[in-house]
Amino acid sequence: MAENTNSNETNTFQKQKNKEEMQKQLITFALMILFTIIAFAIVATGAMESMYVIPVLLILAITQVGFQLYYFMHMKDKNHNMPAVMMYGGLWAALLTLAGLGVITWW
């Protein structure tokens, strides 16, 4: 691929770092797929007592989303303070909205 890009001067150290990063991403992906399978399996088999199912599903979903945000979207990296502030702000507003609509609409 060396000849068809503007430059392939990206230094080898950086390349190595990117590669290690990519391995972490792959592990993340494997875990996400695993969680998805667990979530579907719980529901499909009906193996779990229904009282616990919904909390467990939500925990699995939130963990997955955490992986997406922190690994795939790099929120764990530096210079992501402001994005994190705004995402958590949005999540806070989202939580209040869900509480409002989910809990007190039919009271």
Added chain:
Amino acid sequence: MSHDHSLNPETMPNEPEKATEEGKNKFLGFWFFLGGETVLFACLFGTYIALRNSTAGGPTANELFGLELVFMMTILLLTSSLTSVYAMYHMKNNDFKKMQLWLGITAILGFTFLGLEIYEFTHYIVDYEFTFRSSAFGSAFYTLVGFHGGHVTFGLAWLIAIMIRNAKRGLNLYNAPKFYTWSLYWHFIDVIWVFIFTVVYLMGKVG
């Protein structure tokens, strides 16, 4: 001023998406936009949760949803998230061809997802007569899942546009932020889907 020179440096920086001031602004602005989108989808989820049992005598969530199709859609979208990570990995290594390749795979996965979603909707409408207008549950379901589908459609159109536009000239500091913000958008769509399959489909099957 020769912009082409300053935007096509001899050595690409490690994070080309944030190398220019414009890129930094785009990066931040797009994240903030996603923060707003979080609230937007929370409102849709809240509406859906409030109306999920308002079936007005029509089919319920438990009767409608089949897990096989949703599982396939989920795996497709999750995988497309990984392939877009690969694309960004090659962007950081300044390997434009591989980036385009992975973006292309992402697009194919996205289109397949969209096709399955259209099939799913048609299935409900034709076989169950479950429509946008048949009950408050129907309205809430199609609006929530449809908004997500609309985001997927927009994301695919956007991706195709920037892929074709930059196919010949390769990566530079002007278009790197565009690719990067697109990948953020795509991951965010996946984040929303994780909650959709959990809250709408799985919890619909359970509760």
Added chain:
Amino acid sequence: MSTVASQKRGFGAVLWDYLTTVDHKKIAHLYLFGGGFFFLLGGLEAMIIRIQLAVPENDFVSAGFYNELLTMHGTTMIFLAAMPLLFALMNAVVPLQIGARDVAFPFLNSLGFWLFLFGGLILNLSWFLEGAPDAGWTAYAPLSVTSPGHGVDFYVIGLQIAGAGTLIAGINFLVTIINMRAPGMTYMRMPLFTWTTFVTSVLILFAFPALTIGLFLLMFDRMFGSAFFDVGLGGNSIIWQHLFWIFGHPEVYILILPAFGIFSEIFATFSRKRLFGYTAMVFATILIAFFGFMVWAHHMFTVGLGPVANSIFAIATMAIAVPTGIKIFNWLATMWGGRITINTSMLWALGFIPSFTIGGMTGVMVAAVVADYQYHDTYFVVAHFHYVIVGGVVFGILAGLHYWWPKMFGRVLHEGMGKLTFWTFFIGFHLTFFIQHFLGLMGMPRRYWVFLENQGLDTGNMISTIGAFFMAFGVVVMLINVVYTALKGEKAADDPWDGRTLEWTMASPPAEYNFKQAPLVRGLDPLWIEKTEGKGQLTPAEPLGDIHMPNASFLPFLMSLGLFIAGFGFIYQVDYDWAYILLFAGMAMTLGCMLIRSLKDDHGYHIPKDELEREAD
């Protein structure tokens, strides 16, 4: 300098310049004139309302028209007057205050303005097309779903478009303030108006999506037969109330926080003192914003959410009084011991303190759930929110306009006329609204088009109407003042008020690139620091070099026009099939413009260094 050049050009060239401009200073002018126009329109509607209510059982307007008037008055004043006027000041001032050459997204800035304008136009064109919206500015379902005609459709589409513009403007200010600050301008050195703009933008970012979704649901119910609010199909109209107020309550703080920022600047400048308790002011602002999201259900106490929910929201609401009180005392303490100059801006600021405090106090009253059952939907509530919105936001806008007019237009507003405006408007405001507290306590419901004779409401309503005429007189004087100033006004010095912040270091009006060299900020009130140390001007933080400028663009106008056309398509596809042509053509136009924007490289241009050096001579 740039205005001198523009005066020499023809009308067409100036028009084209404004249609395509991405310069935040010109966009500020556009917001000012757009918002000002809608302010006059909303004021006119208010005057008709007050004339109708001057005497018992009046028949000046019909009941249906009255409903349209009160709906449009509220909607216009909140969305099309107050917010754009605040955006005018933010656009004019914030980039200058942080030492930036431009905003982060000049193109989006212009798009935000045009979306607002076309949204406002759609909303107001309803007057000429089968009647305006008539379900109140809150558009509660099921009334808004079942309201006949297209009035509410115009409300839905108009606000959707204008709301998108607001969201864009909010994101633009956030990124501008985070990324574009001059060297040394740390967060805790930012002027308070910049701070409040920042916090307001956060609120916009999180509050407007709720409105977007609420409007979509209403739109789907009205135009596409969905059943969100249709009880017969399992819908629930309380969802609208939740979504509307999840947006609507933060909206109140979106309006008032920038006004707080304006007053903070004015009190500090005209007291010749550093703002008292700067840090406390910043944290009070953030605290108000934080609480502002947790109180929306206090608009819904009588819905029947139950005592637990009502109590939680009541306590959260009352808690907001604490940071607001901190602010009031800090402003008083800023003036204490200062060398106070009283001019028009300062008069508005001084008038604001008692007026707003009354509004805040009645706010705590209506926050008490049990008592609120008595106040709900009466003129007491009308009096309360006019005290905070007129006494806070409108006073703030007028104070800010007098304060920054020299920087925006290069001329100083006439002081005599300014003071006349203040006194007539201030007296008129209290005449109009103070009495309404008592009308409400006596049981006069809001939104009724007539009241009966001899129920103790006659005198009060007459006084209220007389007050409204005083306010109208004040606004007319203000208009004359603006025209007079534009023609004969005194030319403004660079620093007419002996200011403290960065905007006063530059020419009035500033050059299109704002700062020739980015200034080095050495603390809070950077200009004041240099003045006290005898230097009087900022040290540049960089050598003189080429300045990068964004290209002007006609695309924002076209994008918004596309949505404007599509809006009519959405409204009329219910009745006519040809409307689909408008819908698809309009959307195609907007999406096409977005595509062009995405694909066409726009690198901007540079003002070369030697040209800048020539200008210096």
